[in-house]
Amino acid sequence: MALKFPAIFLLPAHLGSEELRELEEQIPTLTYDINETEIVLGKVFRKERALFELRKHKLVTEEVAENDEVTASPRAKRVRVLGAAEDVSDTASDTASDGVVQELRKRSLSPITTATSVAVKVVKLAWFTDSLKEGAVLPLGDYVVYEGNKVTATPIKSPPKPAVNASEVLRRAMGGAASTSLAKARPTSSRGLRGRDHEHAYTPKRPNLQRQTTSEHDREKHLPLIPDYLHTTYSCQRPTPIHPPNEAFIEELTKIRTARTLIGDEVGVRAYSSAIATLAAYPHPLSSTQEVERLPGCGAKIAQLYQEFKNTGELQEAKDSESDPKLDVLRLFYEIWGVGEKTARGFYNKGWRDLDDVVEYGWDSLSRVQQIGVKYYDEFRLKIPRAEVESISDTILQHANKIRSGFHMVIVGGYRRGKTESGDVDVVLSHPSQFATKGFVERIVVSLERDKYITHTLTLGTANSERGQTPVSWKGNEKRGSGFDTLDKALVVWQQPKWSTGEAKNPSPHRRVDIIISPWKTAGCAVLGWTSGTTFERDLRRYCKTQRSLKFDSSGIRSRVDGSWVDFESGPDGQPAPDMLTAERRVFAGLELEYRPPEERCTR
Template identity: 65%
Template sequence: MTLDFPVIFLLSTHLGSEELQQLEDQIPTLTYDINEAEVVLGKVFRKERALFELRRLKLDTTEVAPAERSPTPSPRPSKRIRLSTPALSVLGSSDIESDTCSEGEIQRRLIGPKKPVDPTVKVVKLAWFTKSIEAGEVLPMTEYIVYEGRKIPKEKPKPRPEPEDIMRRALADASSSPSRPRSSYGHSGNSHKRTTYDTHPVVPSKRPPPLLHQTTSEHDIDEHLPPIPAYLHTTYSCQRPSPIHPPNEAFIEELLKIRTARTLMGDKIGVRAYSSAIATVTAYPYEIQTPSEVARLPGCGAKIAGLFQEFKETGFLFEAREDETDPKLAVLKQFYEIWGVGEGTAREFYNKGWRDLDDIIEHGWNSLIRVQQIGVKYYDEFLIKIPRKEVEQISEVILAHANKIRKGFEMVIVGGYRRGKKESGDVDVILSHRDEEATAGFVERIVISLENDKYITHTLSLTTKNTERGQVPVAWKGSMSKVPGTGFDTLDKALVVWQEPGNKKNLHRRVDIIISPWKTAGCAVLGWTSGTTFQRDLRRYCKKEKNLKFDSSGVRSRVDGSWVDLESDGKGNPAPDMLTAERRIFDKLGLEWRPPEERCTN
């Protein structure tokens, strides 16, 4: 039975990506528009923090005195839909729009006239929701309220025209133009011309309003759109082909820049939403020609359609150029590019008043961890991409040293190189041996060997968690959960700085050396090869569809926490090589095989 919760907006603050996804799936009345919310739910425990979150989300309120508070939310219609669902839209906060019609139209069709938005909002501790779920009823929230405020109405903006109205007006005065031939994989590639983008356009001071106008020829094209491939109707990008050079690559590059900006600003919901939209557009096998062609794609909707219209007219997206007009975003982007600095640390540096690398060196050098110090020291060198030939040369040296220590080691170069990139940001290699005793503690031995021959200049991180627990695949819960070295991706690995010896002018490179036991090497290769969204959706697929937990160190049952062998044959014989082991995982998970070149989900 679905519980009758008030309309809830979920704060992403202090929530991990998996926890956030799980909570979103559990909330039946979730909205992504805080102005609609009756309850703002999150890990918030002080009124000051609650006020900060409301200000950050641009919701102005005046506090309601405790004596004036109502113990329960105002009554709502018995039949309610989720106001802004991921199925209908993919963007958080104010970006949310319906895929095919306005919110008002959805309300009229499904639940009648739209209910007035509640004039008050309560910021409530997450425990109220979780305990309500456990109890099977909506509990009184009085003791969980952190803050209650009355919403201050904003000045009413001019009504935004619906996409359908814009289309109709555009058709009335459209002029015909010849339609372009459609193209699919193998034909269009990088055919989209980015004339304005390639010449570094001058960014306007104000963003032009998006207008979804349509010419007569575009209308004719929409009448004969190709069918959406069946694989695009799944929510899992691990079930789709995602090529390295999709037909709409130029548009995707612009969306990636917006996603980076959302990452830097801490918008977790927006980041995941853009990731989903990017994954969909990447897997779409035709060059997009009209905004309405975008709007019909699962996980896109009117927002992405509007961005495509802007891109089509200008060759770039204004929001993707914000780092050129917003000084704060430009600084955050530079800090984020430092090896060892994530988005949270970048914001922390900015809040300390630092505005460039010199400020970090002058005012904060001693507060940096060693990885960050190295990242600052070799900042310019690490930004220079590594050609495929150099990746292969570095990998050959690593394999030669491995076999010099112990014969029989095999290696797979993973990461962007295996997905087909011409240049890589770093070098990722996986080493394995058919004798399990050979891989135990081996990461330390190979690092020492490479250091002695002057290839490794700095060892930034060296973990031996897999060796410490006897190379037994770790259970995700249960009796083994307290064994040292448990957690996500518990393989032995070393993150090092590499420099070809003999000339101090040779560039410093980032290299990751991963050691995997043979029995789970396929999982290591699969995890370290695939694009970020592909990996995320593979874990989600295993959880939702198979009740399994996947990571690069193995697959475990979510029922009893035991290791699930997906790499041996039917008789228990190990795979003949690491690539065969990887294929078997696809097969036993019920997934169609996707070669590395089709796992480029960014």
């Protein structure tokens, strides 16, 4: 069960990008709005620095003295905004009737506000990390660097107007001209009304209110319970279906996240990713903003976006991003195979605006993979139907068994998660004999090239065979990458070599195909590592690290204590698993995770 922390805002100061990302993933109650939290966490050790960080995030506080007691009820104080009403009444009483005085007083009164106080504490990062080590939320105690009251101004209701009888109204109406002349004849001293006319008086900004019917209000009392699995930060502990109940809303949020990715807004990407992961695993159709705001990783911002989506069926930011000319170009470059968001921005900054510019001005600067990505840009964007995925996979398995019989294969990736169409084809090949898989990737590629199925080989990796088909060694806590692609593999371009007569050129589109070779003893890790969605895989590695002191990757599992290989795939008698899918289930069991079928690993 995940620890129940209060809402936490994480300060990015003095944190590297990798450390910041890991911490954000570990905090189950993370919020990206400092106004929603009472705990501000960071690498802060002095009160002066804490105050600086709060000011930088535009949070106004009043320090709590050591002997002060923070109470639940807010304190209130009167604040003059535009002037003192008594000044007007003192001057006007000498020259006007009581009715005019009351009118001037009414027109000159300044808005009065209250300052409501909520405690906020700036806490050392060690409080959170120590709590994780102890397995319990520790008292704040000496971890607190600064404590203050978060101050928010809210308007006070004006006092009720005194009752006025009909004769008084008539008298004041008849004296209107005189009152006006008195006002004009009045000297414009520093105690006068110059600059204080009601047309220019301060008017508090009205908050955006959401309409709510009686039935909606009643439904709030009966909102569905939040499943326990949503209170964990690990997606590998949640069922995430391919078509969640709130898929349409998630698609709009995904468009915004893509736009934030293209412009390099890493904080925005993480915030939207956290919300999307929660919503994708939430099993109930949303009905109100209150239901959204209570979900971990969502908050007021996502709730407001849901209200907009509920009212209009779309999100304006998502719509604007799809019509933005710059984002259109960045999206074009980003969809080139071998080009990431940083490279896409680099192309744009060079003045390139389409694929012709890339070819004309930058062809020689592209890597070979990027050149192939440009050459087959339109074909690689075509989706691959399940029947074609199966046909390509069958051909690969036939060639493998032609070289040496006894090979097993699992189609992984989006196909195994249940997608009707895939962007590429991913297969894992393995053999009960460890001698059969060593160096086999080169032999299968040569065989398929000979029969003209493979037109280009983008990557050919033999790292696993070179280290004796053992799991990647653990080299301490050094940042050396995730180890996800450490198996022998071939990333290739595929084209069906046979076509009907009468066509001068092969009409079959070029496809992206990944062939992964795994030794039998760790085939379960390979299937698990190449089946699940990106977020699921990222959180699986994080879960192994923080909860089990293990290092997981597709080549196997190592202990972070002594670096030894951890075998979860063999049976109690030491015998290997009878097949690759049984081996995968044993990995789940060994990691003390509930088995999630591929259809429930569709994280986005």
